[in-house]
Amino acid sequence: MNEFELIGRYFKRPAPSALLGVGDDAAIVRPTPGHDLHMSVDMLVEGRHFFADVAPRALGHKALAVNLSDLAAMGARPRWALLSLALPKADEAWVAEFAAGFLALADAHGVELIGGDTTCGPLTLSVTILGEAPAGQALRRAAAKAGDDIWVSGELGLGALSVRQRLGWLNVNDAELLAAARYKLEYPEPRLALGAALLPLAHAAADVSDGLMADLGHILDESAVAAEVWADALPSHPALEARRGEFLACLAAGGDDYELVFTATPAKRAAIEAAAAARGCRVSRIGRIVAGKGARLLDSAGVEIKLDKDGYDHFG
Amino acid sequence: MNEFELIGRYFKRPAPSALLGVGDDAAIVRPTPGHDLHMSVDMLVEGRHFFADVAPRALGHKALAVNLSDLAAMGARPRWALLSLALPKADEAWVAEFAAGFLALADAHGVELIGGDTTCGPLTLSVTILGEAPAGQALRRAAAKAGDDIWVSGELGLGALSVRQRLGWLNVNDAELLAAARYKLEYPEPRLALGAALLPLAHAAADVSDGLMADLGHILDESAVAAEVWADALPSHPALEARRGEFLACLAAGGDDYELVFTATPAKRAAIEAAAAARGCRVSRIGRIVAGKGARLLDSAGVEIKLDKDGYDHFG
Numbered sequence: 001m002n003e004f005e006l007i008g009r010y011f012k013r014p015a016p017s018a019l020l021g022v023g024d025d026a027a028i029v030r031p032t033p034g035h036d037l038h039m040s041v042d043m044l045v046e047g048r049h050f051f052a053d054v055a056p057r058a059l060g061h062k063a064l065a066v067n068l069s070d071l072a073a074m075g076a077r078p079r080w081a082l083l084s085l086a087l088p089k090a091d092e093a094w095v096a097e098f099a100a101g102f103l104a105l106a107d108a109h110g111v112e113l114i115g116g117d118t119t120c121g122p123l124t125l126s127v128t129i130l131g132e133a134p135a136g137q138a139l140r141r142a143a144a145k146a147g148d149d150i151w152v153s154g155e156l157g158l159g160a161l162s163v164r165q166r167l168g169w170l171n172v173n174d175a176e177l178l179a180a181a182r183y184k185l186e187y188p189e190p191r192l193a194l195g196a197a198l199l200p201l202a203h204a205a206a207d208v209s210d211g212l213m214a215d216l217g218h219i220l221d222e223s224a225v226a227a228e229v230w231a232d233a234l235p236s237h238p239a240l241e242a243r244r245g246e247f248l249a250c251l252a253a254g255g256d257d258y259e260l261v262f263t264a265t266p267a268k269r270a271a272i273e274a275a276a277a278a279r280g281c282r283v284s285r286i287g288r289i290v291a292g293k294g295a296r297l298l299d300s301a302g303v304e305i306k307l308d309k310d311g312y313d314h315f316g
Numbered sequence: 317m318n319e320f321e322l323i324g325r326y327f328k329r330p331a332p333s334a335l336l337g338v339g340d341d342a343a344i345v346r347p348t349p350g351h352d353l354h355m356s357v358d359m360l361v362e363g364r365h366f367f368a369d370v371a372p373r374a375l376g377h378k379a380l381a382v383n384l385s386d387l388a389a390m391g392a393r394p395r396w397a398l399l400s401l402a403l404p405k406a407d408e409a410w411v412a413e414f415a416a417g418f419l420a421l422a423d424a425h426g427v428e429l430i431g432g433d434t435t436c437g438p439l440t441l442s443v444t445i446l447g448e449a450p451a452g453q454a455l456r457r458a459a460a461k462a463g464d465d466i467w468v469s470g471e472l473g474l475g476a477l478s479v480r481q482r483l484g485w486l487n488v489n490d491a492e493l494l495a496a497a498r499y500k501l502e503y504p505e506p507r508l509a510l511g512a513a514l515l516p517l518a519h520a521a522a523d524v525s526d527g528l529m530a531d532l533g534h535i536l537d538e539s540a541v542a543a544e545v546w547a548d549a550l551p552s553h554p555a556l557e558a559r560r561g562e563f564l565a566c567l568a569a570g571g572d573d574y575e576l577v578f579t580a581t582p583a584k585r586a587a588i589e590a591a592a593a594a595r596g597c598r599v600s601r602i603g604r605i606v607a608g609k610g611a612r613l614l615d616s617a618g619v620e621i622k623l624d625k626d627g628y629d630h631f632g
Contacts, residue, residue: 019352020454024457024458025389025457025522025523026354026356026386026389026447027355027356028390029352030353031347031353037345037353038342038343038344039343039398039446040341040398041399041431041433041442042433043400043433043440045402045436045437045438045440048437070341071342073341073342080355082355082357084359085359086359086361086440114355115356115357116357117358117442119359119364119365121359121364122438122440124359124402124440126359126400126433126442128357135346138335138336138344140336140340141339141340142340
């Protein structure tokens with residue numbers, strides 16, 4: 001067993017739901033009868049998706065969180081994860097911290113790590129997540145209907161604010177706000193409980209990873225509808241309220257939010273607010289689905305606001 | 317949509333068995349009732365797992381083949397794959413060739429690519445493979461029993477010979493042999509049909525990726541048994557027969573074979589040979605499982621042969 005295989009042992013945990021966990025050619029699980037299997041993969045590369053000096057515990061959390069967020073956007077319950085990890089060197093302290101962050105979030109959501117691969121290479125992570133939902137039930141991007149409300153969970157813009165401050169594009173002098181923003185960037189909380197609760201309530205959903213307008217745009221494209229989004233309704237941190245105009249690009253198109261954007265018939269407003277409140281999750285109604293094509297961001301007078309970019313582009 | 321997302325389109329194919337394929341937050345499939353789900357992930361890094369100048373079509377084949385080989389070793393039928401791909405630049409010609417190699421092998425085995433992620437970064441691949449087998453049936457490493465025969469499929473040593481020639485560790489002057497070796501290295505054929513046929517016949521199985529003695533060692537450790545392996549019985553290419561001694565390290569411990577090593581009771585000899593013959597696959601009986609610990613490689617006089625390394629170590 002080489003050093004990297006030894007390091008893989010940091011991730012070896014009991015997986016009571018698995019028939020066979022880490023240590024054979026493949027892991028074996030028994031899917032729940034009457035359920036569909038939902039799965040997604042995300043790859044994170046140093047310098048593209050995270051700063052080189054990110055704390056390994058935060059990186060472990062985020063690597064899993066961004067995948068769980070995809071399942072939240074489907075309304076699926078996460079079950080199993082596989083982790084591929086390329087590391088420049090076999091740094092045991094780093095791996096211990098990374099594993100602690102990853103596994104703490106996994107435990108919090110009942111996710112079992114049942115497979116993986118650890119190797120030597122430029123720091124790169126790839127997490128595969130598998131979840132389940134009752135057969136035929138899912139929050140698909142293609143399900144939005146004209147007349148739907150558009151909702152978003154939590155608060156927007158903080159992750160993007162943190163990235164842009166770090167890159168020197170912004171100059172924010174509010175230490176408390178910056179700390180909150182950095183925490184939101186590094187420890188996003190996937191909205192799994194909300195997503196599952198929305199299965200019978202919402203039509204379409206997506207998670208906000210590339211920026212609200214971009215991710216809403218995917219829903220619109222897949223559903224062949226358009227949207228009006230009310231800039232004043234975009235939820236954010238109290239410290240940003242007085243400076244909404246300045247930070248509108250972060251709010252509407254910043255990315256790294258890992259909130260849910262979803263659509264639902266107006267008849268479900270009260271039920272959605274109750275479901276969110278029961279899960280301690282803020283939800284805000286931010287616009288409506290209309291016939292047509294594309295998303296328009298509107299000011300309080302109903303005039304369209306044009307942003308330079310409509311989403312965060314990792315390669316832009 | 318950025319260049320990398322556009323390139324992701326090369327992998328977008330109809331996935332008739334999926335309820336939802338590429339293009340939402342997650343893919344959705346419906347597992348076959350009465351079956352267990354088998355899954356594995358492998359990460360390949362340039363310069364560690366493949367040469368930087370490998371043809372992209374060969375790399376696409378191999379990235380999937382090494383994963384399929386894991387399922388073959390479980391006796392599972394492959395169903396779905398997810399691909400994470402980090403590329404230094406958005407080279408469309410390269411991606412077209414890579415996708416062609418990957419998808420040709422996928423098509424040959426009825427595998428549907430239902431998810432993935434393409435991003436910018438040092439060339440790194442991670443493939444997640446999912447397969448199914450009837451509930452409770454699997455070729456586990458932990459199932460070998462004292463008295464079992466040890467078998468291996470196909471021929472050993474050619475992949476390792478190609479790597480070692482390329483690295484300058486060997487000096488082979490047989491162009492035909494070198495061509496065969498390189499082909500075996502770059503286009504390994506996962507032994508899926510054989511693996512599935514072995515489900516009712518074999519006890520334990522593993523795929524030979526790190527070298528016969530190392531991978532057999534995993535079976536022994538998990539099964540708490542020992543093995544005698546007969547050096548003269550290790551199957552190889554006809555051109556190597558006259559030089560077995562010289563190439564014994566490649567045969568017994570070379571790696572990159574992607575053959576199956578498996579154990580079975582002697583009562584199944586005829587059935588195993590018939591099952592392999594029906595699938596056009598050579599199988600060779602190379603030793604036996606005994607009580608104890610560890611694997612011993614024996615010469616024709618029964619004297620133990622000690623190799624410098626008992627397996628190929630990517631970081632050795």
